[in-house]
Amino acid sequence: MIMTSNAVSDPSFNLAAYVLEAGSRTPEKVALSLLDGEAHEDWTYEQLIAAVRGTATGLLETGLMPGDRVLMRLGNTPDFPVAYLAALAAGLVPVPTAAALTAQEISKILPQLKPRAILHDPAVPCPDSDTIITLDALRAMRDLPPSAYHMADANRLGYIIYTSGTSGKATAVMHAHRAITARRMMFDGWYGLQEDDRVLHAGAFNWTYTLGTGLMDPWTMGATALIPVAETEATTLPALIASHKATIFAAAPGVYRQMLRDQAPLYLPHLRHGLSAGEKMTALVRETWGEVTNTPVFEAFGMSECSTFVSGSPQTPAKEGAIGTAQPGRKVVIHTAKGDARPNTPGTIAIHRSDPGLMLGYLDDPALTASKFDGDWFLTGDQGMMDADGQITYVGRTDDMMNAGGFRVSPLEVEETLLNAPGVTGIGVTEVEVKKGTNVIAAFYTAAAPIKEYTLTDFASAELARYKQPRLYIHVDALPTGGNGKLQRAALRALYKASRS
Structure with missing residues (x-):
């Protein structure tokens, strides 16, 4: 089963072109700043776009064709987002994977995935293959003439990500090019994102949370992404936020906990607020962050199948104990066997199948895909309650x-x-x-x-x-x-x- 959505029906669309359009209008603006203490390596939008489109040319010159799957075994460097967008620009299907996976774990997914190429950083574990494109070869492609964007149906397969879920078994989730348009609902529904923002994300380049919130979204808005170099200690992040004038900070709750160990006041004059996702933040961490930084932190709830779609935001903060409301444009309900739950009654958090951010389905598993739906509603497997104001309280995974x-x-x-x-x-x-x-x-x-x-x-x-x-x-x-x-x-x-x- 492959899902389609009427929300985006553009027959001439490309995810990479969409992400880089705003930056093409401000070529000299810094798109990415790689932070190493007080030092930083800057990429302008002009440099970023040239690297992406040149790499797209190089990938096609290897004999790859639109629709081919490309497995990404790249490290925590700018090579990761450049290769990701380049593959999408060329009409290929990138498959980002965590660098922490072992060669044996990668070997288990290869028979199903059948990638036509593997983009490989030698520092990242990867099984031997005759389809490997080396990191040096990728970097050399950046100087090639720019490829045209592969424009086609917005509902076509764009990328595949792997989720382990709660079973520990890797499951391949297929997403359409259109999924990037759904992320705009987060700009007001979670981030309060503006063109002049400087968004510092504490995650690795090759984590999907960073890839979306830390890079794709700021670039779609024409803002600046700030990413600390690999192995940056959490205790040094407040200094980076201050010295690099970050206006929005994003991290997982565990990073916030590490930053707040001594609970000393943090002077972050440019910061408006923090963002948190990946797991539920405890009230203690949230309250402590507010006390020591004098800024709020807004949480979001989501999953690999639909990214984030419930959140607090500057415009609509979450109530005490709640994770927030459905982002503007999202159709979210609390689902039970008897239909929509009454206010403040537990049930399964569900999102409507028409959402452009919802997955196309699980790779080669129509039965699993179908099992996640009840009529028009995708059942997340997470339990929650919704009050009369639409505020949702997260209760936990069903399992x-x-x-x-x-x-x-x-x-x-x-x-x-x-x-x-x-x-x-x-x-x-x-x-x-x-x-x-x-x-x-x-x-x-x-x-x-x-x-x-x-x-x-x-x-x-x-x-x-x-x-x-x-x-x-x-x-x-x-x-x-x-x-x-x-x-x-x-x-x-x-x-x-x-x-x-």
Whole structure:
């Protein structure tokens, strides 16, 4: 099954051309600044566009044809977005992947993906292949004459991204060229993005959150993207925000936590607000950020299948405890087996199939694609509640929800509470099987040293209803996270199971 949308039906469209159009009108403006402390490497829009279109020429000269899939095994450098846009400009189908994936993990996706070429940085793990285009060869293409943009149906396949979901199995998600137009709904619905903004994103070039929020969106607006060099410590980010006059800062919640460890006031005179996505930010982190920077942080909810579509924004801030409202132009409901949920009633967060940002489907898996829909609604698998004002409260993943004595319990609520327990530096909560047919709530925590269990149980009993309190507390050296920094609760369950075998 391949989804189509009536929202964008332009028969002559190209994602890369769309992204770079505003910059073509201001060729001398800085499009990208690569930050290395006080030093920086600047790319003007003229240089960026020339590199993209020259690389597109080079890719086509290798014999690649529009529609061919190109696997990206590139590092945390500007080569990544240049190659990504170049492939799209040429009508190829780029497949960005996280540099952290091993050669063995990449080998597992090759039989299904069948890429015609692999763009490879030798510093990034990759299996041997006779289809590799080296980083040096890619860089040499930048000086070639510019390719014309491959203009065609906006609903055609544009790019493929991989999501592990909660099962840990990589799933290929297909997106159309039109998906870039849906991101404009974020400009007012989340960012408050303006042409003169300087957007500093703390993520790596080869993370889809950075690729969209940190690069494609500022460039679509004709703004300036600021990206720290690889291995930049979170503790140095406030100085970068200040010295490079960032007006918007974006990062995952974990980065905010690291930045706020000493909770000292941060003087960020040009910053209007922060953006957060990837996982839910705790109230403590959000409140602390506001106190030490005197700026708000706006969260967004989304997924690989549709990027972000619910968020708070400068125009419509989220209420206390909520993640925000559907972005302007989005059709979002709380779905139940009986239809739309009543206000403040839990159900599955769902988005209408007409949304231009919604995926085309899962690669070679029409059955899985169809299973995600109920009529015209794409079911996200995330639970939420919507109030009468359209404000949505996130409850958790359907498959992460815990059952305690017949009560449904969100791990997010327990984690947010226990993160305030004395000595706890990180927390992950899930349900584990202690004996056949008997599951209990377990809290896996990081701390400088194991904490006396009564300290944790006393804290939990004072802060949580009895049925929400963990029955097990397990000290771990580190919490398992994916390449995007999200906690992997399935890995916690596997860790517990392995410890008992």
